[in-house]
Amino acid sequence: MKMIIAIIRDNDNDPVTQGLISSGFRVTRIASTGGFLRRGSTTLIIGVSEEKLDEAIQVIKTNTSTPEDANMKRATLFVLNVEHFAQI
Amino acid sequence: MKMIIAIIRDNDNDPVTQGLISSGFRVTRIASTGGFLRRGSTTLIIGVSEEKLDEAIQVIKTNTSTPEDANMKRATLFVLNVEHFAQI
Amino acid sequence: MKMIIAIIRDNDNDPVTQGLISSGFRVTRIASTGGFLRRGSTTLIIGVSEEKLDEAIQVIKTNTSTPEDANMKRATLFVLNVEHFAQI
Numbered sequence: 001m002k003m004i005i006a007i008i009r010d011n012d013n014d015p016v017t018q019g020l021i022s023s024g025f026r027v028t029r030i031a032s033t034g035g036f037l038r039r040g041s042t043t044l045i046i047g048v049s050e051e052k053l054d055e056a057i058q059v060i061k062t063n064t065s066t067p068e069d070a071n072m073k074r075a076t077l078f079v080l081n082v083e084h085f086a087q088i
Numbered sequence: 089m090k091m092i093i094a095i096i097r098d099n100d101n102d103p104v105t106q107g108l109i110s111s112g113f114r115v116t117r118i119a120s121t122g123g124f125l126r127r128g129s130t131t132l133i134i135g136v137s138e139e140k141l142d143e144a145i146q147v148i149k150t151n152t153s154t155p156e157d158a159n160m161k162r163a164t165l166f167v168l169n170v171e172h173f174a175q176i
Numbered sequence: 177m178k179m180i181i182a183i184i185r186d187n188d189n190d191p192v193t194q195g196l197i198s199s200g201f202r203v204t205r206i207a208s209t210g211g212f213l214r215r216g217s218t219t220l221i222i223g224v225s226e227e228k229l230d231e232a233i234q235v236i237k238t239n240t241s242t243p244e245d246a247n248m249k250r251a252t253l254f255v256l257n258v259e260h261f262a263q264i
Contacts, residue, residue, distance in 0.1 A: 001166075002259070003093075003166055003168070005179075005221070007204050007221075026122070026164070027122065028095050028120050028121070028122045028129065028131060028164075029120060029121045029122065029126075030118055030119070030120045030131060030206055031119070031206070031207070032204050032205060032206045032221075033204070033205045034202070034203065034204045034205065038205075041204065043204060043206060043221070045093070045095075045120075045131070045166075047164070047166060057262070057264075060264070061264050064264070073263040073264060074264050075263070075264050076202070076204075076223070076261075076262075076263050077260070077261065077262045077263070077264065078177075078179055078221075078223060078258050078260075078261055079258065079259045079260035079261070080168055080179070080256055080257070080258060080259060081168070081169070081257070081259055082166050082167065082168060083090070083167045083168060083169055084165070084166075084167035085164075085165065085166055085167070086145070086164075086165045087161040087163070087164050087165070088145075088148070088149050088152070088161060088162050088163050088165065089254075091181075091254055091256070114210070114252070115210065116183050116208050116209070116210045116217065116219060116252075117208060117209045117210065117214075118206055118207070118208045118219060119207070133181070133183075133208075133219070133254075135252070135254060168256055169256070169257070170254050170255065170256060171178070171255045171256060171257055172253070172254075172255035173252075173253065173254055173255070174233070174252075174253045175249040175251070175252050175253070176233075176236070176237050176240070176249060176250050176251050176253065
């Protein structure tokens with residue numbers, strides 16, 4: 001099990017979340033801010049099996065728009081190892 | 089040292105947090121939303137020593153209510169390894 | 177690549193964030209609450225290369241104020257291993 005922590009721009013929140021849910025992923029959304037200008041961002045927590053990791057990243061990629069500012073990125077992704085996962 | 093990231097329903101926020109604090113755990117709470125219906129949820133960050141891990145999970149279990157919707161779970165738990173922990 | 181999850185007091189949010197950005201670190205800020213009294217806190221997510229880890233922690237230390245309450249800490253820091261990092 002892996003955890004993706006994805007930081008995306010607010011604009012992309014709905015398409016990314018819908019895309020992930022449609023593909024069967026579970027997403028938790030957290031409001032965040034980032035960078036110099038304190039732009040609003042959304043931090044997503046996505047639990048994913050190792051074999052689905054690339055698919056989840058691809059869904060995020062497909063559903064983020066190209067930033068107007070060429071210096072900005074669509075998304076920042078961290079993949080962490082999950083030692084134990086449970087739904088109780 | 090381990091980190092539990094627990095996603096619980098808003099209703100259970102107070103009993104779970106109080107339960108954890110009463111048992112000597114330190115909790116950080118973050119407002120979040122999850123799932124199709126964008127239900128409000130709470131994301132808890134709990135730093136815990138390895139030997140206290142099961143106890144912390146048990147406290148969460150004990151203090152979450154049974155969801156009305158039988159398809160819902162009480163809580164989603166991710167346990168991550170913490171390489172370094174410091175209070176400064 | 178490492179991820180620092182730093183929980184700081186709200187008062188220290190601006191100096192810590194500015195300090196980190198000035199030193200070239202990227203920070204994502206999340207509003208949180210912690211402890212018995214539900215004091216407002218800020219949870220920072222900082223992606224950092226292993227060789228910059230100590231510098232980032234030092235910047236946090238330098239930019240947090242001494243709590244009035246001697247029982248409180250300036251900051252709680254968790255360092256996690258990042259298996260994969262991408263900006264897309």
